[in-house]
Amino acid sequence: MxxxxxxxxxxxxxxxxxxxxxxxxPAVAADLPDLKVTVAVTPAKASYAVGDAITTTFTITNAGGATAKNVRDYGGDGTGVDRAGGLNAGPFDLGPGESRDVEWKGVVNQAAYRLGHASGAFEFTNDAGEANRADNIGRYRFAVPGGRGVMEIKAFIDVRNDWDSEQPGLAGAEVIVSDDATGAKVTSGKTDAKGLVRFTGLAPQDYQVGVTGWKLRGDDPASTRVQVQADQVASAVLAILPGSEATTGPSATASPSTSASASPSPSVSASAIASASPAASASPTDAAALPITGxxxxxxxxxxxxxxxxxxxxxxxxxxxxxxxxx
CATH class of the missing domain: 1.10.287 (Helix Hairpins)
Structure with a gap:
């Protein structure tokens, strides 16, 4: 050469x-701990009432190939249950395949009655790494029924494009109230001469509200979310796009609920209703860190x-x- x-x-x-x-x-997922969290509420019942004593049991399992060091709760949020103290889980170690239960006692409170449920989400972590954070959060939710609330709506054509509910209301518009989770129709009613309608006897939960034949301003032209709480009045406005084409609005396939009723609401002035779009209620979420696979x-x-x-x-x-x- x-x-x-x-x-x-x-x-x-x-x-x-x-x-x-x-x-x-690259990090090898098999060489890392993998915490998985499940939750059980006891005593197990279909529904609960204010004053019920409950125990929330978090089961933490290490499904990974390495020991999880200093396992502990990493924070979270819950509502509807009074607790004597914090979760205070850990620290403790978990070898591959090992599990540990962490119990947290409490009493169902009035907030659960107003919301119609109690719920929570709490995350766990450790110091040795994590193969998949997506399942590190334990969530629970249980029904606390019995309460009823009221919803007051004003529908108006937003000719000024500013969401101002002082604009003249839309008379004779059909307002549809649907279940936020299922989309099934709950009830409906027509607005009075001022564009107002009132719904009573609603179970506390989130609803989708729209106007048949019109599109709304906002992210969803068909409907907007309204949260109803027991023994309270939820007020919201439906700002309609001028000249908008007909839309089906929320689902109208189910029969109206017999527990809720609608009527024009002449006693409610436009100024008593919030002029901004109602805020959506948030569910606990987490950002899942995916394992490195390549x-x-x-x-x-x-x-x-x-x-x-x-x-x-x-x-x-x-x-x-x-x-x-x-x-």
């Missing part, structure tokens, strides 16, 4: 051996090797030209 080819070969070999410097070693070292390796090999060939070419020139 002549000198030029030797130089090219040395450079190429060096490139191939050093290309790995560009690649990061590596970008392959493309980096190929690029690095190609660049260095090309450099070696270029050196060889220059060396040959130089020899010819000297000769």
């Amino acid at each position: 002549n000198t030029a080819l030797k130089v090219a070969a040395v450079i190429a070999a060096a490139g191939l051996s050093s290309a790995g410097l560009f690649a990061a070693s 590596s970008s070292s392959g493309p980096l390796f190929a690029v690095g090797a190609a660049v260095l090999v090309a450099g070696g060939l270029a050196v060889a070419a220059v060396y040959r030209r130089r020899r010819r020139f000297i000769a």
Whole structure:
């Protein structure tokens, strides 16, 4: 092999051996703990009442291939239950396949009655890493029925494009109230001369409210969310797009609920109703960190090797030209 080819070969070999410097070693999910959290509420019942004593049991299992170090609760939120203290879970270690129960006692409170349920979501963590954070959160929810609330709505055509409910109301509009979770129609009613309608006897929960034949301003042109609480009045406005085409609005396939009734609401003034779109109620959420399942070292390796090999060939070419020139 002549000198030029030797130089090219040395450079190429060096490139191939050093290309790995560009690649990061991926984390292997099998070598990490993997906490999984489930929750049980006892005594187990179809529904609960204010004053009921309950125990929320969080079961934490390490489904990963390494020991979870210093397992503990990482925070969360709950409503509808009075607790004597914080969750205060841990710290403790969990080997692969091991589980531990953490009990948290409490009493159902008045907030659960107003909302129609009690709920919570709490996260657990450890110091040795985590293969999949998506299942580190334990959630619970149970019904606390019995309460009833009222919903007052004003529908108006928002000709000024400013959500101002002082604008004239839309008379004779059909307002549809549907279950937020299922989309089934709960009740409906027509607005009075001022664009007002009132619904009574509603179970505490979230509803979707729309106007038949019109589109609304906001993210959803068909309906807007309204939360009803027991023994309270929920007020909201439906700002209608001027000249909007007919829309089906919320689902109207189910029969109206016999427990709720609607009537024009002449006693409610427009100024008593909020002029902003009602805020959506939020459910606890978590950001799931996905495990690393691959590596970008392959493309980096190929690029690095190609660049260095090309450099070696270029050196060889220059060396040959130089020899010819000297000769």
